[in-house]
Amino acid sequence: MIKIQNLVKRYGELVALDHVNIQIDEGEIFGLLGPNGSGKTTAINCLLSLLKFDKGTIEILGKEMTPSSYDIKRNIGIVMQNVAVFDELTVYENIDYFCGLYITDNKKRKELVKEAINFVALNDFIKFHPPKLSGGLLRRLNIACGIAHKPKIIILDEPTVAVDPQSRNKILEGIKKLNEQGATIIYTSHYMEEIEQLCSRLAILDKGKVIACGTKEEIKGMISLGEKIVVETFNINNSHLNKMREIPNVVEIEHKANMLTVKQKNGPSNLVNIINFITENNISYGKIYSEQPTLNDVFLEITGKELRD
Numbered sequence: 001m002i003k004i005q006n007l008v009k010r011y012g013e014l015v016a017l018d019h020v021n022i023q024i025d026e027g028e029i030f031g032l033l034g035p036n037g038s039g040k041t042t043a044i045n046c047l048l049s050l051l052k053f054d055k056g057t058i059e060i061l062g063k064e065m066t067p068s069s070y071d072i073k074r075n076i077g078i079v080m081q082n083v084a085v086f087d088e089l090t091v092y093e094n095i096d097y098f099c100g101l102y103i104t105d106n107k108k109r110k111e112l113v114k115e116a117i118n119f120v121a122l123n124d125f126i127k128f129h130p131p132k133l134s135g136g137l138l139r140r141l142n143i144a145c146g147i148a149h150k151p152k153i154i155i156l157d158e159p160t161v162a163v164d165p166q167s168r169n170k171i172l173e174g175i176k177k178l179n180e181q182g183a184t185i186i187y188t189s190h191y192m193e194e195i196e197q198l199c200s201r202l203a204i205l206d207k208g209k210v211i212a213c214g215t216k217e218e219i220k221g222m223i224s225l226g227e228k229i230v231v232e233t234f235n236i237n238n239s240h241l242n243k244m245r246e247i248p249n250v251v252e253i254e255h256k257a258n259m260l261t262v263k264q265k266n267g268p269s270n271l272v273n274i275i276n277f278i279t280e281n282n283i284s285y286g287k288i289y290s291e292q293p294t295l296n297d298v299f300l301e302i303t304g305k306e307l308r309d
């Protein structure tokens, strides 16, 4: 569906995209994850030919994307980071206007607008003007305007920023539904939980570079951290902690407020080893559980900093 090769974009001295390679297949929900300023919006704007870039090629639906590729653009729905609707038009009129840019048949457009309104659950607000809507409802209107014409590719640039949890869930459910109906989705976010929940594959961007790309499992497999074992303990001392560091696969130990976190490399009996140590040393414990690495752990191990620094 989309092939980005060796994309370089500079703003003066700043290299905003540094030889980015990404391929997105039909039917995927592809996540672009990265901290603020990592280049997500720049990548989207290059993809849409809204920005000129310095080097590289972009193909969409098998053809080179250029500013005048209207046949390709007709197949793309875009939901920008900043809400872009007309305050003078009602909810209904806004969706009808954006849909009308692509669909000229009045009857068909009416059906599509109705469908989009149902889809984002704005039925009770169709006569409202945007300034009267809450932040979450406004974002839902923005989405309806971007998707009403049923495009093959839908690009959403951080659509849940500053949205209440209820609207956020509705937006995420809606994106899954659009994908089930056949749309290929590109979703940018700096929330790793959303990307984990939604996306089949993802690329992690940092300072304009793709530092990891693949399925969640592939990306988590790139790092040495296998799992984190967390134990609620009450009488553990420094001598115990030092001995635990010698248990096979243990790479890091932290003990804070009665919670012991043991980071381990992949291994067959990590949890058993920790439980055995605790019981053999008469350490009293409450909860004990094992956590798989998160995308933040991947980011931390590769870049040395937290995703949300």
Ligand SMILES: Nc1ncnc2c1ncn2[C@@H]1O[C@H](COP(=O)(O)OP(=O)(O)OP(=O)(O)O)[C@@H](O)[C@H]1O
Pocket (backbone or CB within 6 Å): 011, 014, 016, 034, 035, 036, 037, 038, 039, 040, 041, 042, 043, 190
């Ligand atoms: N028009 C511009 N002129 C100069 N620098 C820019 C311009 N637009 C973006 N940048 C810089 O390019 C880098 C990438 O910005 P971009 O907006 O693409 O990142 P982002 O990952 O989308 O961030 P955010 O999550 O904050 O939207 C940042 O360092 C930003 O300051």
